[in-house]
Amino acid sequence: MAKAVTEQLLDFKYTGTNRRGQKVSGEVTSKSIELARAQLRKQGIAIENIKPKGKPLFQRKKAIKALDIAIFVRQLATMMKAGVPLTQSFEIVADSLDNLSMKELVLKVKADIEAGSNFANSLRKHPKYFDDLFCSLVESGEQSGALETMLERVATYKEKSELLKAKIKKAMKYPIAVIIVAIIVTAILLIKVVPVFAAMFEGFGAELPAFTQLVVNMSNWLVAYYIPVFLILGGIVIAFSQAKTHSKKFRDFLDRVALKLPIFGDIVYKAIIARFCRTLSTTFAAGVPLIDALDSTAGATNNIVFYNATQRIKDDVSTGQQLQFAIRTTNLFPSMVIQMVGIGEEAGSLEEMLDNCATYYENEVDNAVDGLTSLMEPMIMAFLGVVIGGLVIAMYLPIFMMGDIIG
Numbered sequence: 387m388a389k390a391v392t393e394q395l396l397d398f399k400y401t402g403t404n405r406r407g408q409k410v411s412g413e414v415t416s417k418s419i420e421l422a423r424a425q426l427r428k429q430g431i432a433i434e435n436i437k438p439k440g441k442p443l444f445q446r447k448k449a450i451k452a453l454d455i456a457i458f459v460r461q462l463a464t465m466m467k468a469g470v471p472l473t474q475s476f477e478i479v480a481d482s483l484d485n486l487s488m489k490e491l492v493l494k495v496k497a498d499i500e501a502g503s504n505f506a507n508s509l510r511k512h513p514k515y516f517d518d519l520f521c522s523l524v525e526s527g528e529q530s531g532a533l534e535t536m537l538e539r540v541a542t543y544k545e546k547s548e549l550l551k552a553k554i555k556k557a558m559k560y561p562i563a564v565i566i567v568a569i570i571v572t573a574i575l576l577i578k579v580v581p582v583f584a585a586m587f588e589g590f591g592a593e594l595p596a597f598t599q600l601v602v603n604m605s606n607w608l609v610a611y612y613i614p615v616f617l618i619l620g621g622i623v624i625a626f627s628q629a630k631t632h633s634k635k636f637r638d639f640l641d642r643v644a645l646k647l648p649i650f651g652d653i654v655y656k657a658i659i660a661r662f663c664r665t666l667s668t669t670f671a672a673g674v675p676l677i678d679a680l681d682s683t684a685g686a687t688n689n690i691v692f693y694n695a696t697q698r699i700k701d702d703v704s705t706g707q708q709l710q711f712a713i714r715t716t717n718l719f720p721s722m723v724i725q726m727v728g729i730g731e732e733a734g735s736l737e738e739m740l741d742n743c744a745t746y747y748e749n750e751v752d753n754a755v756d757g758l759t760s761l762m763e764p765m766i767m768a769f770l771g772v773v774i775g776g777l778v779i780a781m782y783l784p785i786f787m788m789g790d791i792i793g
Contacts, residue, residue: 397439398422405430413439415480415493452551454488455515456544463537472533473500491515504528519665519682520544526672536672543668547661547686550748554657557650557755564766568773575777577612580605583781594784601780638690645691653754658692659723660747667740677704692718709736722746 398419401411410431416422419436426433458479465475476496483489491512498508506525509516520540527536584602587594594602608615629636644654665686669679677700684696695716702712710728713719723743730739 396422398436399439400426400431400433400436402426402431402433402435404432413481415489417497448485448487450485450487450491450515452544453548454485456541456548458483458488458492459537459544460541463534463541466534466537472505505533517685519669519686522674522678522682523669523672526674530673539668539672543664546664546744546748550657550660550751553751553755554653557653557758560759561762561766564770568770572773572777573608573612575774576601576605576608580777580781581609587784595780595787598780598783601777641690645689649758653751653758654689656747656750656754658687658689659720660744660751662687662692662696663723663740663747664744667737667744670740671737676709 396416396418398414398416399411400414400422401409404410414422414425416425419438422436423433426436461479461482462475465478466472470478473496476492476499480489480492480496483492495505495508495512498511499505504525505528506521509521509524523536523540523543524533527533527540530536580601584605587598587602630640645651647654662683665683666679669682670676674682680696680700680703684693684700687693687696695718698716699709699712702715703709708728708731710724710731713727714724726739726743727736730736733739
């Protein structure tokens with residue numbers, strides 16, 4: 387059975403006629419040409435020709451992104467809600483996917499299910515793409531007999547989570563990208579352009595203005611040491627990346643710093659609050675016990691400060707304390723969340739109140755990112771103008787002064 391699951395899936399091209407006698411052609415994915423023929427016969431297609439699909443010489447598979455998973459779950463939920471059986475839903479969704487890596491993943495999960503595994507356990511074999519929270523929610527849906535409803539909730543959760551991440555990345559990437567471009571342009575000007583002007587200024591026989599001399603000195607230093615400088619900068623980037631990947635202490639340090647950054651820290655904070663409320667609402671509404679839901683929520687916050695705080699909340703709730711008071715004692719959550727949780731506990735509508743909080747803070751993040759982008763654009767233009775314009779002025783200043791002297 388295990389061997390069947392790991393067999394390679396192949397693509398076949400076919401031509402034939404359907405039940406109406408019409409000519410049809412297309413592609414089908416299966417483990418062998420015999421199984422592909424059987425699969426087509428079940429669909430009422432009389433095969434005239436079938437052969438393996440040729441592969442391009444240079445075929446590069448795309449990486450599977452979190453958004454691909456979100457789209458897959460939404461499509462699967464839609465199929466099952468329409469009454470399509472689970473394994474057939476996998477086939478239909480797989481046929482619609484352009485990403486070959488994602489298609490292979492979907493078909494592997496389908497093969498596991500056909501081999502006798504349940505849906506949640508099939509997903510757990512791919513922890514890189516389906517985390518514990520995802521698998522727990524699917525398992526809860528299977529056990530309650532409402533898998534299509536649970537998949538719809540999971541799809542909504544994944545879509546909102548990815549949208550929130552995209553907003554944070556948008557806020558961070560734009561200024562960083564502009565600063566990197568400004569550094570590259572400045573380096574090119576100092577290494578290639580300024581030395582040309584410096585050679586021309588040597589023939590003037592006059593003392594250069596202080597600003598121009600400063601830029602020329604910077605250029606001379608960078609020309610002499612640009613290789614070590616670029617190697618050091620590259621080493622810093624690689625060291626940062628490696629430390630972030632392999633050092634938990636460094637990642638924890640970055641999590642704490644992210645919350646204290648000016649302007650950006652507030653956006654990160656609101657995004658974490660939104661993610662906390664959304665995850666807890668989704669898991670609690672799925673019938674997961676509050677203690678287990680808090681455990682899943684702790685990992686979903688993606689920040690060590692809130693992870694530790696959520697674990698403390700879980701410990702307090704497990705001793706019989708109300709969720710509202712457990713959240714209050716952390717001194718991390720805004721009063722609105724504490725009040726809404728308290729109302730939800732009293733009214734028996736905790737998941738609804740948490741969902742409202744999540745929506746509110748997601749909108750807050752959206753507005754903050756839009757406001758930051760509008761604010762950053764003129765500031766970045768001014769920054770580029772000062773840096774690039776300053777270099778140009780420094781180079782032409784001696785020429786302007788010479789014109790005044792001659793005049």
